[in-house]
Structures are given as structure tokens and as C-alpha cells.
Amino acid sequence: MGPEERELLRQSILRVLEANKTPFGVSIEAMRLNIRRFGFESSREDVAAEIDYLVDKGLAATKDKLISPEVRAWRITAPGRDFIAQQ
Amino acid sequence: MSRSPQWSNSYESQLTDEQLRWLHAALLARSPSDKGILAKLPPWRSGPRQGQKPTLATLSNIRARLELEENFAEDGRTTESLLDQLKSTVPNLTDAELDEIGQRTFSLLALRQQDMKAFVRLRSARTKAEIERTKLALLERAEARKDQELALAREKFERESCELILKAARDERVKEIEASAAPHEEKIRLLRAHYFADVDALEKAGGVPLPP
Numbered sequence: 610m611g612p613e614e615r616e617l618l619r620q621s622i623l624r625v626l627e628a629n630k631t632p633f634g635v636s637i638e639a640m641r642l643n644i645r646r647f648g649f650e651s652s653r654e655d656v657a658a659e660i661d662y663l664v665d666k667g668l669a670a671t672k673d674k675l676i677s678p679e680v681r682a683w684r685i686t687a688p689g690r691d692f693i694a695q696q
Numbered sequence: 697m698s699r700s701p702q703w704s705n706s707y708e709s710q711l712t713d714e715q716l717r718w719l720h721a722a723l724l725a726r727s728p729s730d731k732g733i734l735a736k737l738p739p740w741r742s743g744p745r746q747g748q749k750p751t752l753a754t755l756s757n758i759r760a761r762l763e764l765e766e767n768f769a770e771d772g773r774t775t776e777s778l779l780d781q782l783k784s785t786v787p788n789l790t791d792a793e794l795d796e797i798g799q800r801t802f803s804l805l806a807l808r809q810q811d812m813k814a815f816v817r818l819r820s821a822r823t824k825a826e827i828e829r830t831k832l833a834l835l836e837r838a839e840a841r842k843d844q845e846l847a848l849a850r851e852k853f854e855r856e857s858c859e860l861i862l863k864a865a866r867d868e869r870v871k872e873i874e875a876s877a878a879p880h881e882e883k884i885r886l887l888r889a890h891y892f893a894d895v896d897a898l899e900k901a902g903g904v905p906l907p908p
Contacts, residue, residue, distance in 0.1 A: 611738055624757060628764035631772030633799050637804035646760040672799065694706040 610655060621647040621657050623693045624631035626669055633681025634672030668692055706757065709749045710741045723759040730755050771805035 610618070621644040628643075629635050635643070641656050651659075659665035660683055663669040672682040685693075708716055715738070722733050730752055739749050779798050782787065789797075864870045873886045890898070 624761060628761045629768040631768055633772060633775060636803035643764060644885055646764060647757060647885055678704035680799055
């Protein structure tokens, strides 16, 4: 995946997270399906890697309080909203 | 239905409430076409794109976000409703457990909304597995029942045999046949004639009358 494609994938991930106003997080499978709305399709591994990057950058956050480690879900942060608004 | 965006520097934030409502309604209704919508929209008022019209990609992203917001909101409401029911049914669930159940439900609903086929495939696979498990359990139960019936039949046979032996031990005619000097084959024939006299009588009468 090239740098431009990677950037578009990150934007799509943030757009999906931004659309979720519920108290629940977006799982990786739901993320993979929903980024298609923004014209993007990617493997689970690529999506997971870019989510980790966005978390490291503080643009997304892992949903806490979950007991099982396999149940992972993410939410957008305030810096994430600001970032996506400028795109 | 129309929602204001939460940031201050987006294209939507530069529209009036009336323009924003119209834009959202037109995007969700897909009428007029995106080019028609674009023609009616004002250019950016400020920022690095000041004076430029929004792009088709911008419209497409806004529409995708609106549809996604609706789907997520609906899934959220369904999940909250299920959690409320669960809380009243199983009051001793902890907040962490409820949170996890809620998250799992929400994730599953999100899959259903977006990819019905994938959801159906997932459900079908689970249903098939459940059917197979049920079939196996029924077979096992049938086998167990068969074993039980065999055990009962064997027990019945042994009990009836013992009863016959006891009866024979007390039967004077049997004692007489057994004590006689007749050869073994002849003793068997005599015993058979003694025990199955009623069957022989029925055969002579021309058949066995069946109950109605």
C-alpha cells in the first residue's frame, strides 16, 4: 500500500469512527465493511495496522472496560474530529 | 433529522441552518443529482478553499457519514433496548459484563446493517451447526433408547425363561416325559406337543382370530 492509499484509508477509518455517536465502539469487522462507503476496501491486517497508528497519534482510542481481549472496538477522539474536519 | 457537524472548520459549518437542512435532505433523498446539489450550494466562505465550490467527493463523504450516523444510531438504540431487557431479566450482571454484551451486540448489528449477506452467511453457518448438533443429540438419544429397549427385552426374556423353567419343574406331565426312557428327540417332540397344544388346536381350527 502506497503512502497516498494509506492516508485515504486512515481518513476513511476516522470518518467511520466520527459517524458513530453511540456509547459503543466500532469493531474491526464493522470498520472493514463501513469504509467501503467511503470508496475504500482493505484487508483486516491493514485496517488493524492503521487503527493502531491512529491510536498512537491520539486520533482514535480503544473502547475500555471490555473484559475479553478479543472484543476490541474503537472510538474517535477530539483531535480525530478536528483532523477529519479539515479534510 | 438534520444534524450540525461538531467541528468549526468544515464546509457544513459554513452553511446556514436552512442550507444545511436542505443539503442533508437532498443527499439522503439523492434528489436532485449530486451535480444538481452542487450547483445550488454556495462556495466556501473562508479557509484555504475560500471561493471554491465543494467537490463531489465532499458531497459523497457527507452523504456516507449521514447514512452511517443513522445506521449507528439505530444499532445503538437497539443495543440499549436489549441491554435494558437483559438488566431486568438478569439483574446480577456487572457493568463490565453489560458493557461487553452491549459491544458484542452493537458490532453484530453493524455487520448486519452493512453486509446482510455476510450476516446471513454467519447466521446460516451457526444455524447449520446448531441443527447438526441437535441431530447428533437426537441420534445419541435414539441409540440410548435402543440400548435401553434391548436391555429391557433381554431382562423380559430372561424373566420369562426362568418362569417357564420354574413352571416346567412343577409340571407333572413334564416330569413324566423327562423320566421316560424315550430317546431325546422323542422327549422334545412330546414336550413341544404339551406346551404348544393350544397352537396346534388353533391350526386345526383353521387360523388364529385377530382382535378387532
